Amino acid sequence: MTETPSSLKKTPLNARHRALGARMVPFAGFDMPVEYSGVSDEHNAVRTCAGLFDVSHMGEIEIVGADALAAVQRISSNDASKLALGQAHYAALMTPQGTFVDDMLVYRLAADHFLLVVNASNIEKDFAWIREQVKPAGDAVAVNNSARYALLALQGPLAREVLQPLTGVDLAGMKYYWFATGEVAGVKTTVSRTGYTGEDGFEVFILPADAERVWDAILQAGAGAGVVPAGLGARDTLRLEASMRLYGNDIDETTTVLEADLGWIVGWKKDDFLGAAVLREQKANGVTRKIVGLEMIDRAIARHGYGVYEGDRAIGTVTSGTQTPFLKKSIGMAYVPIDRTEPGTEITIDVRGRRARARVVPLPFYKRPRS
Numbered sequence: 498m499t500e501t502p503s504s505l506k507k508t509p510l511n512a513r514h515r516a517l518g519a520r521m522v523p524f525a526g527f528d529m530p531v532e533y534s535g536v537s538d539e540h541n542a543v544r545t546c547a548g549l550f551d552v553s554h555m556g557e558i559e560i561v562g563a564d565a566l567a568a569v570q571r572i573s574s575n576d577a578s579k580l581a582l583g584q585a586h587y588a589a590l591m592t593p594q595g596t597f598v599d600d601m602l603v604y605r606l607a608a609d610h611f612l613l614v615v616n617a618s619n620i621e622k623d624f625a626w627i628r629e630q631v632k633p634a635g636d637a638v639a640v641n642n643s644a645r646y647a648l649l650a651l652q653g654p655l656a657r658e659v660l661q662p663l664t665g666v667d668l669a670g671m672k673y674y675w676f677a678t679g680e681v682a683g684v685k686t687t688v689s690r691t692g693y694t695g696e697d698g699f700e701v702f703i704l705p706a707d708a709e710r711v712w713d714a715i716l717q718a719g720a721g722a723g724v725v726p727a728g729l730g731a732r733d734t735l736r737l738e739a740s741m742r743l744y745g746n747d748i749d750e751t752t753t754v755l756e757a758d759l760g761w762i763v764g765w766k767k768d769d770f771l772g773a774a775v776l777r778e779q780k781a782n783g784v785t786r787k788i789v790g791l792e793m794i795d796r797a798i799a800r801h802g803y804g805v806y807e808g809d810r811a812i813g814t815v816t817s818g819t820q821t822p823f824l825k826k827s828i829g830m831a832y833v834p835i836d837r838t839e840p841g842t843e844i845t846i847d848v849r850g851r852r853a854r855a856r857v858v859p860l861p862f863y864k865r866p867r868s
Contacts, residue, residue: 508553509647509708517726525617527554530728537822539731543694544823547653548727549715552693552700553708556620556643558613558627565609568637572630572771573603574754576764580605585674585689588762590615590623595753595775599623600744602691604676614648616744630771647708651715651724652698652735654865659719660699664688668699682714693732695739696865737828738821740790740861746801747788747816747830755779756832758788758860788816789838790860791829797846797853799829804847812837815846821862828862829855 505528514521519530530551532539542548560568569577575588582605590598590613599619604612615623624641631637651660657668666679666688676689684707692698703711716724733743742748748757754776755763763776791799799818804811818829829846837844842857 506554508551509705510551510553510712513709513712514551514726519726519728522729524729525554527617529554530726532728532730533726536728536730536734539725539727540734540822542723542725543653543696543727543731543735545654546723547651547655547659547696547698547719548694548725548731549712549719550650550652550727550732551648551708551712552650552732553647553705554617555648556615556617556623556641557646557648557702558615558620558624559606559640559642560611560613560627560631560637561609561640562635562637563609564635564637565611568631568634568639569603569611569613570764570767570770571634572627573601574763574770574772574776575603576767577603577605577611578767579764582607583675583677585676585691586762587674589748589754589759590626591754591771592750593771593775594750595755595772595779596750597744597748597752597754597757598626598750600742600748604689618745645704647703647705649701649703649708649712649715650692650694650698651701651719652692652694652696652727653724654697655719655722655724656696656698659722659724660688660701660715663714663718673697682711684711686711693741694735695741695861695863696735734819734822737817737819737830738824738861738863739865740830740863742788743817752788752832753779753784756784756787784835786813786832786834787838788830788832790858790862791815791818791831791844791846791855792858792862793827793829793846793853793855794843795853795855797848797851798827799831799846799848799853799855805831805833806845806847806852807837808845812844824863826862828858830860833857 687702805813
């Protein structure tokens with residue numbers, strides 16, 4: 498069914514986006530801002546100062562109960578037993594084939610209480626899968642609490658400087674992938690040092706009724722520092738520069754965690770979990786294909802879906818690609834045979850019927866400077 502404006506869900510900040518002149522598009526069933534001042538301007542603002550994103554369309558699924566840890570361990574690639582209270586990590590929501598139902602962040606709220614943040618387009622699918630797969634764990638219940646959260650992401654090198662005056666939470670003392678509860682702009686919140694841009698930054702969980710107040714306060718606090726509202730377009734180019742995988746493009750139910758070159762999110766020492774046998778076999782014997790970074794040699798842009806060739810032989814498909822606003826390079830990612838993954842390997846991309854040369858390069862394309 499075609500999505501129409503009236504059929505789309507709206508985040509609590511929809512009116513703010515429209516008042517700011519955002520260009521709105523349908524995305525994952527939501528009416529979302531793709532850009533305000535322009536993708537390049539917003540992208541570069543995040544790289545040089547900071548940008549504020551509305552990511553309230555993301556899903557929040559909670560798992561609670563005496564056996565909540567066992568439930569999370571069963572469905573997740575990573576080892577949640579290593580999470581302290583107040584700590585989070587990145588993980589794959591697993592199929593028995595070692596592939597992705599989705600990717601997610603796992604937050605440990607208490608010994609028997611976990612929060613999973615999942616992609617907006619997968620909320621219902623993920624919740625149905627999780628609810629069914631946690632049953633063997635015992636005393637654990639999954640609850641879809643997505644409607645109870647609004648989520649803002651302040652990302653960029655000035656994010657801490659802008660956010661700190663609005664909160665009593667010690668942001669400087671918060672390590673990457675940790676979180677704390679407190680207040681922001683007088684509103685009860687959870688603040689986590691996480692993000693999807695490759696920059697330092699914070700994500701702020703609040704009640705939907707408080708979203709406008711916190712959004713306005715952050716933009717006002719950051720106005721003098723050059724903080725801008727940023728949309729989905731910049732979020733995508735930023736995450737690609739940082740080589741962060743996108744579900745539906747770079748990872749899905751046909752790609753294993755090791756093919757996606759994400760072996761670091763696997764808890765190899767933990768007990769059995771969905772997909773463990775496949776991943777352990779691939780770790781022992783190797784994979785036949787793997788995702789790589791591509792940089793165009795010829796003047797062209799490698800777009801999602803373009804064919805990848807070695808001579809006349811098709812060897813893969815571009816999963817993500819763009820001309821990056823900050824690096825000012827044409828980059829992309831693709832799955833290619835394992836013997837074509839060495840950095841420096843030359844391949845060609847079919848760009849609308851024209852072959853353009855590219856080379857394999859190490860990932861990530863961009864890594865933020867460490868202070």
